[in-house]
Amino acid sequence: MRQSYDGVVLCAPFTTAYQRYSIETAHWWIARALKGSLDLAGLRPSEIDGFTVSSFTLFPDTAVGLTQHLGLSPRWLDHIPMGGASGVVALRRATRAVQSGDADIVACVAGDTNHIDSFRLMLSSFSRFASDASYPYGYGGPNANFALLTDRYMQEFGATREDFGKICVAQRQNALSNPGAVMKKPLTLEQYLAAKPISDPIALFDCVMPCAGSEAFLVMSEEEAAKRALPYARISGAIERHNAHAEDPIQLRGGWSVDIDELWDMAGCAPVDMDLVQTYDDYPVISAMQIEDLGFCPKGEAPSFLRDKDMTIKGDFPHNTSGGQLSAGQAGAAGGFIGLVEAIRQVTGQAGPTQVAGASSALVSGFGMINYDRGVCSAAAVITGGAR
Amino acid sequence: MTDPLSPPPKKNPQVRTVSPTRPPEARSRAALGLSAAAAEGRFALQHCDECGKVQYPPRDACSGCLSTELRWKDTDAKGTLLAETTIHTSTKLYFRERTPWRTGSVQLDAGPVIICHLHGDCVRNGRVDIINRLDRSGQAVLLALPSQRSPHMEDDPQLRAMTSDPKHRRILITDARNPNTSEIARALSDAGASMIFVGLSETWRPSPTLDALSAMDKVDVLPLDVTDTHSVQKLAGAIGGKTDILINNARFLRPGGVLARSDTSFAKEEMEVNYFGLMRLAQSFGPVMASRTADGVNASVAWVNILSVHALSSQPEFGCFSASNAAARSLSQSLRAEFRASGLRVMNLYCGPTEDEWYQPLPPPKVTPQAVARTLVTGLQNGLEETYCGDVAKDVFERFRDNPLILERETTLAGDGA
Numbered sequence: 001m002r003q004s005y006d007g008v009v010l011c012a013p014f015t016t017a018y019q020r021y022s023i024e025t026a027h028w029w030i031a032r033a034l035k036g037s038l039d040l041a042g043l044r045p046s047e048i049d050g051f052t053v054s055s056f057t058l059f060p061d062t063a064v065g066l067t068q069h070l071g072l073s074p075r076w077l078d079h080i081p082m083g084g085a086s087g088v089v090a091l092r093r094a095t096r097a098v099q100s101g102d103a104d105i106v107a108c109v110a111g112d113t114n115h116i117d118s119f120r121l122m123l124s125s126f127s128r129f130a131s132d133a134s135y136p137y138g139y140g141g142p143n144a145n146f147a148l149l150t151d152r153y154m155q156e157f158g159a160t161r162e163d164f165g166k167i168c169v170a171q172r173q174n175a176l177s178n179p180g181a182v183m184k185k186p187l188t189l190e191q192y193l194a195a196k197p198i199s200d201p202i203a204l205f206d207c208v209m210p211c212a213g214s215e216a217f218l219v220m221s222e223e224e225a226a227k228r229a230l231p232y233a234r235i236s237g238a239i240e241r242h243n244a245h246a247e248d249p250i251q252l253r254g255g256w257s258v259d260i261d262e263l264w265d266m267a268g269c270a271p272v273d274m275d276l277v278q279t280y281d282d283y284p285v286i287s288a289m290q291i292e293d294l295g296f297c298p299k300g301e302a303p304s305f306l307r308d309k310d311m312t313i314k315g316d317f318p319h320n321t322s323g324g325q326l327s328a329g330q331a332g333a334a335g336g337f338i339g340l341v342e343a344i345r346q347v348t349g350q351a352g353p354t355q356v357a358g359a360s361s362a363l364v365s366g367f368g369m370i371n372y373d374r375g376v377c378s379a380a381a382v383i384t385g386g387a388r
Numbered sequence: 389m390t391d392p393l394s395p396p397p398k399k400n401p402q403v404r405t406v407s408p409t410r411p412p413e414a415r416s417r418a419a420l421g422l423s424a425a426a427a428e429g430r431f432a433l434q435h436c437d438e439c440g441k442v443q444y445p446p447r448d449a450c451s452g453c454l455s456t457e458l459r460w461k462d463t464d465a466k467g468t469l470l471a472e473t474t475i476h477t478s479t480k481l482y483f484r485e486r487t488p489w490r491t492g493s494v495q496l497d498a499g500p501v502i503i504c505h506l507h508g509d510c511v512r513n514g515r516v517d518i519i520n521r522l523d524r525s526g527q528a529v530l531l532a533l534p535s536q537r538s539p540h541m542e543d544d545p546q547l548r549a550m551t552s553d554p555k556h557r558r559i560l561i562t563d564a565r566n567p568n569t570s571e572i573a574r575a576l577s578d579a580g581a582s583m584i585f586v587g588l589s590e591t592w593r594p595s596p597t598l599d600a601l602s603a604m605d606k607v608d609v610l611p612l613d614v615t616d617t618h619s620v621q622k623l624a625g626a627i628g629g630k631t632d633i634l635i636n637n638a639r640f641l642r643p644g645g646v647l648a649r650s651d652t653s654f655a656k657e658e659m660e661v662n663y664f665g666l667m668r669l670a671q672s673f674g675p676v677m678a679s680r681t682a683d684g685v686n687a688s689v690a691w692v693n694i695l696s697v698h699a700l701s702s703q704p705e706f707g708c709f710s711a712s713n714a715a716a717r718s719l720s721q722s723l724r725a726e727f728r729a730s731g732l733r734v735m736n737l738y739c740g741p742t743e744d745e746w747y748q749p750l751p752p753p754k755v756t757p758q759a760v761a762r763t764l765v766t767g768l769q770n771g772l773e774e775t776y777c778g779d780v781a782k783d784v785f786e787r788f789r790d791n792p793l794i795l796e797r798e799t800t801l802a803g804d805g806a
Contacts, residue, residue: 119479120479120480123479124412124414124480125414128416128445129445131412131414131415131416132415132416132418132419132445132446133419133444133445133446133502133503134503135412135414135480136411136412136523136525136527136529137491137503137504137505137529138411138475138478138480138483138489138491138505141479143475144473144475144491145503147473147475148470148471148472148473148491148492148493148503149471151471151472151473151512152470152471152493155471155512196476196477197474197476198475198476198477199473199474199475199476199477200473200474200476201473202473246451249470249493249495249501250470250471250493250501372445372503373493373501373503
């Protein structure tokens, strides 16, 4: 059994309200989230000695350039280019750094800007395999990749558009309680089904809206958090896996399925014990896959499992409580943090308008980087409320 | 089933000509191996020399055993369509203007799963054949065709976007006096070309092919002398805007290397026709053809040079002629680069000795006009950049690809009797 994550906690979750387009840079957005998180904790920038950054639009800078730009002098620094898996990966690395004494307080930040046309330019140079073997095929983004995956998932498991629509409609309902969400209008299943086709079977409301935004949280020892009287969340278990099931012809399962037993063993609990679930949701099919691969139901049964569930904040299966990327917006690498930051708020009772009553345990899962035909990075963590 | 392509309506001069846009061009160096294969119409993938694993997308190291010994080999192109999608919107202008656009995920029998363009007649879970073609950026893309031929399948819009098919296109053949001209005109006509212009130099001089050409439907013989800039400009002014494919078959050929001749007069003639002729044509016809590559069903699509295979490596018996062809080949590479931004394709057709008077002293095998015409039409239909006609041309090219220095020695041995 791996060493536990005991003694280290997550606190000061901060989200900068998302914007569809921004004239600011990634540096600006990252600074906003870092300052927001430090302000929540009552810390000065000089008091953090560890820093992780995730961003797609920071070029030519990395975490290194940001230290000088933002006036930080950490003794532990990491740049985590793992897209939708960045949040949980940052959590895992920062926790180990604090446990080992390499750092005392680590700020984990993700942020991206969204200029007119920056999304298109980012897609064209996303990865070598993408420019060699997917971008030339009409793609302009992962829409068609996920369309192929959704097409196959529907063939294999008999899922319907309505099944995916249910996920999207519930998340929009949740987003209406989140003032920072980009999407502000209600969505009905009829509207979902009648939406403009994007890449069959994917239509408009299956796709995330690229936007600007940033997210941050702090990692420190439990004593440190208690000393500062900060609400915090503990980490019961966490997993990470890259390029799993490479021989599967189409991705119908992710890396979670390799490590799921270890996750729940380590956490000492089971899926039914979760008060809320935050999946990575750039398309609803991938949320369905995470619900299966993380043990809530057998492979291929997410549609029937979810058919009887209410996925809204007040429901019996609260899912992506801030609206997720599908309704809050996809702020680049911050999309890898949105679920985790919201989950920290939830289990520490700080979620305000999106608060799930009595939430104390959450599963957060990340998925990232469509390098060619599938997402390569997967990660998940179980966190629980500590002191409030 | 593919809808048969209708002949395009007459161009309305008041409607804006669509600006050429292109699919993405950027590729890694490894992926250029696929484009090099597509230039010759071959489907090749990297195979690991150590463990045999077939790779895709192209890599620098084997994903099975980390060996860096990966070799491009012609590969079994059969597979099964696992999933498909029809794209209705794209961030890339080229595709945005051409939606709906089908792509799919194919499990190759050879191992890898590929994302590819989909011919309209492919069905989910059906068997497909993959072809490797150059798209309008001049880079390789993979396209799945149904394994059973379907009616009018060549008219599929996605397939046609990758090729230089002569169907419904207007074509200029530059030299009526070349012995291969009538056969080329006939083959293009049979392949569905809508109009064939043929250039004739020194119209007052008799031409043995003229009667046969004039008797053909759709053929229009027009004055053109590729050694005369004014003549080339005049014809380009008249038909440049409706030339969709240009076939430069003008040739001046005399035997002999450097020492077999006492002066440079033949060499100058060879350069005037074979090298400067190409340049004059390109300067007059090139810009207007490059502006019309997105102009509907009969958009301009290809520029063809018919060259001697000894453009690659000299044949001393025709040393000066070889040199002029080497110059023309080099110019064609420049032209290919200059046309790249427009998507206009340059195809070089390399011939061995042809069956005509100037090659009379050489032994067989020789290339017939029919063979040239066949290779040319097939090359256009497959959207090639390089094609070789006849056994000699294929043999010389194989040796050239293997080792150009050995080839040079093989073709220049003086013989022990000297």
